[in-house]
Amino acid sequence: xxxxxxxxxxxxxxxxxxxxxxxxxxxxxxxxxxxxxxxxxxxxxxxxxxxxxxxxxxxxxxxxxxxxxxxxxxxxxxxxxxxxxxxxxxxxxxxxxxxxxxxxxxxxxxxxxxxxxxxxxxxxxxxxxxxxxxxxxxxxxxxxxxxxxxxxxxxxxxxxxxxxxxxxxxxxxxxxxxxxxxxxxxxxxxxxxxxxxxxxxxxxxxxxxxxxxxxxxxxxxxxxxxxxxxxxxxxxxxxxxxxxxxxxxxxxxxxxxxxxxxxxxxxxxxxxxxxxxxxxxxxxxxxxxxxxxxxxxxxxxxxxxxxxxxxxxxxxxxxxxxxxxxxxxxxxxxxxxxxxxxxxxxxxxxxxxxxxxxxxxxxxxxxxxxxxxxxxxxxxxxxxxxxxxxxxxxxxxxxxxxxxxxxxxxxxxxxxxxxxxxxxxxxxxxxxxxxxxxxxxxxxxxxxxxxxxxxxxxxxxxxxxxxxxxxxxxxxxxx
Amino acid sequence: xxxxxxxxxxxxxxxxxxxxxxxxxxxxxxxxxxxxxxxxxxxxxxxxxxxxxxxxxxxxxxxxxxxxxxxxxxxxxxxxxxxxxxxxxxxxxxxxxxxxxxxxxxxxxxxxxxxxxxxxxxxxxxxxxxxxxxxxxxxxxxxxxxxxxxxxxxxxxxxxxxxxxxxxxxxxxxxxxxxxxxxxxxxxxxxxxxxxxxxxxxxxxxxxxxxxxxxxxxxxxxxxxxxxxxxxxxxxxxxxxxxxxxxxxxx
Numbered sequence: 001x002x003x004x005x006x007x008x009x010x011x012x013x014x015x016x017x018x019x020x021x022x023x024x025x026x027x028x029x030x031x032x033x034x035x036x037x038x039x040x041x042x043x044x045x046x047x048x049x050x051x052x053x054x055x056x057x058x059x060x061x062x063x064x065x066x067x068x069x070x071x072x073x074x075x076x077x078x079x080x081x082x083x084x085x086x087x088x089x090x091x092x093x094x095x096x097x098x099x100x101x102x103x104x105x106x107x108x109x110x111x112x113x114x115x116x117x118x119x120x121x122x123x124x125x126x127x128x129x130x131x132x133x134x135x136x137x138x139x140x141x142x143x144x145x146x147x148x149x150x151x152x153x154x155x156x157x158x159x160x161x162x163x164x165x166x167x168x169x170x171x172x173x174x175x176x177x178x179x180x181x182x183x184x185x186x187x188x189x190x191x192x193x194x195x196x197x198x199x200x201x202x203x204x205x206x207x208x209x210x211x212x213x214x215x216x217x218x219x220x221x222x223x224x225x226x227x228x229x230x231x232x233x234x235x236x237x238x239x240x241x242x243x244x245x246x247x248x249x250x251x252x253x254x255x256x257x258x259x260x261x262x263x264x265x266x267x268x269x270x271x272x273x274x275x276x277x278x279x280x281x282x283x284x285x286x287x288x289x290x291x292x293x294x295x296x297x298x299x300x301x302x303x304x305x306x307x308x309x310x311x312x313x314x315x316x317x318x319x320x321x322x323x324x325x326x327x328x329x330x331x332x333x334x335x336x337x338x339x340x341x342x343x344x345x346x347x348x349x350x351x352x353x354x355x356x357x358x359x360x361x362x363x364x365x366x367x368x369x370x371x372x373x374x375x376x377x378x379x380x381x382x383x384x385x386x387x388x389x390x391x392x393x394x395x396x397x398x399x400x401x402x403x404x405x406x407x408x409x410x411x412x413x414x415x416x417x418x419x420x421x422x423x424x425x426x427x428x429x430x431x432x433x434x435x436x437x438x439x440x441x442x443x444x445x446x447x448x449x450x451x452x453x454x455x456x457x458x459x460x461x462x463x464x465x466x467x468x469x470x471x472x473x474x475x476x477x478x479x
Numbered sequence: 480x481x482x483x484x485x486x487x488x489x490x491x492x493x494x495x496x497x498x499x500x501x502x503x504x505x506x507x508x509x510x511x512x513x514x515x516x517x518x519x520x521x522x523x524x525x526x527x528x529x530x531x532x533x534x535x536x537x538x539x540x541x542x543x544x545x546x547x548x549x550x551x552x553x554x555x556x557x558x559x560x561x562x563x564x565x566x567x568x569x570x571x572x573x574x575x576x577x578x579x580x581x582x583x584x585x586x587x588x589x590x591x592x593x594x595x596x597x598x599x600x601x602x603x604x605x606x607x608x609x610x611x612x613x614x615x616x617x618x619x620x621x622x623x624x625x626x627x628x629x630x631x632x633x634x635x636x637x638x639x640x641x642x643x644x645x646x647x648x649x650x651x652x653x654x655x656x657x658x659x660x661x662x663x664x665x666x667x668x669x670x671x672x673x674x675x676x677x678x679x680x681x682x683x684x685x686x687x688x689x690x691x692x693x694x695x696x697x698x699x700x701x702x703x704x705x706x707x708x709x710x711x712x713x714x715x716x717x718x719x720x721x722x723x724x725x726x727x728x729x730x
Contacts, residue, residue: 426532431569433553434529434562435583435637442554445582449573449620 037095043067046192049095053161053195056168066181066191073185081338083309087283092255094193094226119468155208155239156201160228163199170201174232178261178291178317187287190226190259197227197258202237202268211240211273211459227258233268233296240271242459249306255283256307262290262298266320269297275462277306277469280336284310289344292352294320301457303330304339305469313371315344318352318383329358330451330466333366333398334473342371342389342403347413351382358389359451362398363473369401378409385414391421392450394443394474444474481507481544481560483645483676489538490520490527496537497523499701507644508673512687512712513680515698516720521680522566524698525647529563530556543645558587560644564634564651571621576633577603579621580640587641606639610666628659635666645676652686664689684716697723 037048046067050060075084106128117127150157156167163171181191202208233239256278264270270290278284284307290298300314316325327343345354360368370389385408391400400421408415424446432442448455448467455463483505490498498520505511515521527534528541530553541548548556571579580603585594607614610632622630631651638646648667652660667677667690679690687695687709695711696703699720704727705711715723 425569428569428571430531430553431565432571432579434557434565435579435641436554436557436586437583438554438586439552441582441586445574445579446571449571452573452620 037093039093040090041067041070041092041094041189041193045094049193049195052095054165055161056165059164062176062181063192066188069182070185070188070192073182073188075185080311081309081340083338084283087255089255095195116469116472119472149210150208150212153206153208154203155206156199157212158199160194160197160199160230163230167199167201170232171199171230174261174263175230176261178230178263178289179259179287183287186257186285187259190228190257190287194226194228194259197229197260198231198241199229200231200239200241202231202233202239204234204265205236206234207238208240211242213242225256227260229258229260230263231261231270231272232263233265233270235265236267237265238269240273242273242462244275244277249278254281254308256285258286258288260286260288262288264290264292264296264298264323266294267296268293269299271299271301272314273301273458273462275303275305275458275466276310278310279306280308282307284312286310286312288312288314290314290316290325292316292318292320292323292325294349295322296320297324297326299326299328300343301328302341303458303462303466304341305332305473306337307339308336309338309340311340313342313344313373315346315373316354317346317348318354319348320352321349322351323349324352325354327356327358328454328457329356329360330454331358331360331368332470332473333360333362333368335364335366338367338369340369340371342369342373344373345375345385346373347376347380347383347385350380352380353384353386355385356387356389357454358387359392359454360390360400361392361394361447361450361470362400363394365395365397365399367399367401370403372404372406374404374406374408374415376408376410376413376415380410381412383413385416387415387417389419390450391419392447393421393423394447440475444471447474480673481644481676482542483561483678484540484542484545485524485528486542487539488524488527488536488541490523491535491537492523492533497701498527500539501698501702503678503696503703505645505676505678507676509694510671510677510679510690510692511694511696512690512692512709513678513696513698513703514682514712514715517682519698520701521698522649525563525649525678525680528556528647529553529561554586557641557643562638562641562643562646564631564638564646564648566649566651566653568622568630568634570623570625572623573620575618576621576636577617580637583637583641603640606636609669610636610639611662612636627654628656631655631659631663632666635663639666639670642670642674644674645678647678647680649680650682651679652681652683660686661689684712687712699723699727 037045043064046063050063077084176191179187181188200212231239231241262270262272276284288300292298298316302314304310314327318325325345329341329343331339331341333339339360342358343356345356356372358370360370362368368391372387374385374387376383389402393400402419404417406415406417424443428446429439429442432445433439448470455466458466485501485503488498488501489496501524513521523534527536536549543559548559581594581599584599588594603617604614612632622633625633651663655663664686679692692709695707695709697705697715705723
């Protein structure tokens with residue numbers, strides 16, 4: 001095992017913090033570079049990360065191989081937005097250990113962010129962490145009761161590094177199998193430089209009653225750019241996992257590329273809930289996929305509100321008979337934002353069912369895109385898919401696109417696809433105004449009503465915050 | 480006592496003038512019925528006073544307590560005490576009746592005012608029971624999938640909760656069967672009192688059997704051409720609108 005390599009990082013007077021988006025404000029930066037992989041990505045970076053984590057040789061090989069795959073793949077701009085070309089891979093820092101994330105003072109936090117915290121009722125101690133004023137948020141104490149209860153049931157809940165080191169016999173089996181390194185350029189990137197994230201194993205028959213949260217394992221690393229999550233629910237097990245929060249999450253790093261793999265063995269159920277509200281400078285490119293075995297069920301509930309560009313298509317491979325897959329997706333795109341989201345359902349066994357419900361709202365000059373892939377091959381019987389995608393356009397420059405890719409073969413399968421695009425009708429706004437609601441209040445109500453049946457599927461805390469967040473986003477969209 | 484004064488009002492839709500100089504004063508505590516054939520401008524009158532964006536006021540005035548409301552937004556007029564019971568109430572998908580009305584009440588309290596939730600729900604259920612609306616409807620989207628009768632009862636429910644000074648009721652009886660009509664009328668009568676002035680627009684005498692008006696006005700070709708008390712409505716029913724036309728021609 002090699003000791004960490006000291007890398008030369010040039011510090012220039014005008015740009016001491018390379019890779020940080022200067023338009024977001026000034027930062028103070030700790031000028032001690034002990035555990036730092038520098039900027040840019042090459043084999044040394046990857047070696048460095050692996051060594052810092054004291055990883056076994058197989059994992060280092062895995063990373064090195066992934067790096068080669070990443071370098072060999074082009075950007076997918078033949079179908080995706082060319083905004084991807086604005087990512088400067090050489091200027092990004094791919095690994096920063098705790099204590100090194102750049103900070104800013106509370107005064108430097110923009111007022112509208114502070115206002116959002118206020119409106120969402122975010123606890124004081126969390127605000128500083130979310131706003132990039134503090135690098136760490138130690139939640140260990142707050143949630144230790146839940147952790148204890150959960151470990152008594154035999155549940156393993158660790159970060160990627162710990163899990164692969166201490167329980168390889170459980171995790172190595174599935175690691176990189178649901179989402180192979182070469183799946184796309186960004187899964188390859190993640191596979192090369194991943195750090196943090198949650199690895200969870202639930203033993204057979206165990207039904208975890210309390211939703212597990214990424215919050216439980218927060219430290220600067222785990223809320224990082226290249227999280228890697230793997231959740232395995234053994235036969236008959238059930239678990240819900242929640243990620244993210246409605247509060248605007250500030251990030252200095254402009255590229256976030258996570259990979260989430262879910263494995264539901266026979267009769268198991270996994271529910272994965274995400275609320276994403278990254279700051280407006282972030283490219284959020286995520287690969288999420290679940291593998292559902294016989295009679296298992298995987299449900300993705302995904303809400304995308306923040307970021308400059310999000311590209312995310314949660315998917316389920318329905319591998320066993322009677323497996324079920326579901327994606328519930330809400331996207332809100334405001335000025336300067338592009339939410340490019342959707343779902344993938346790959347049927348690979350008889351009598352499997354899948355459901356996709358996607359609702360998007362485009363405000364101001366925001367753009368939302370739905371991409372859905374549904375694949376049912378000829379030899380299967382009794383498979384069903386139901387897709388509903390609805391788009392709401394608020395202003396005249398708002399934009400929405402829909403790209404469904406449905407491939408159904410055979411004569412014993414059924415697919416249903418419904419799509420709608422609408423504006424909030426003037427008549428409806430007048431009706432609400434005639435009851436005393438201002439145009440802005442009416443618009444907010446109308447938008448919340450549009451996504452209401454999906455919001456109700458989120459846990460209570462989220463759904464209340466989501467409503468408030470929508471209200472905030474809608475303010476200023478009227479008039 | 481408040482007054483709603485409509486003075487020589489002219490209303491157009493696009494290029495076409497529909498209401499051609501209408502004058503009418505409604506005081507709180509009075510019920511004024513407005514009747515007339517199709518296309519004569521009855522609904523236009525109600526919607527334009529409420530501030531519907533499709534209509535343009537091309538002349539005249541509308542004063543509430545001596546102050547013009549024509550420069551006010553529809554929601555400002557509502558908060559000033561105006562209520563429009565729609566002929567074809569809109570659906571508001573995904574927004575429950577409970578939340579909708581709570582938002583409307585909250586809007587009247589303004590900044591800093593807090594609505595007492597328990598008191599609110601108690602009132603809501605009381606009114607719903609009176610109007611024979613199943614309590615389960617509180618969680619349904621406003622008018623979503625409602626029958627005609629249910630929609631009209633929902634309008635009266637909203638009116639009961641918002642307690643306006645002046646209610647403009649646009650053909651509230653259209654599409655209602657006898658039973659629904661009776662319930663709706665009872666609901667309105669329940670709110671009748673010194674604090675409420677009503678402009679009741681209707682085609683048929685039938686509604687006026689249940690909601691007995693203080694004044695009846697006949698509208699024809701964009702103007703009020705004849706006024707009287709409740710017996711005028713009976714005369715109209717007996718003789719038809721042609722009688723009015725003939726009388727006008729002779730005058």
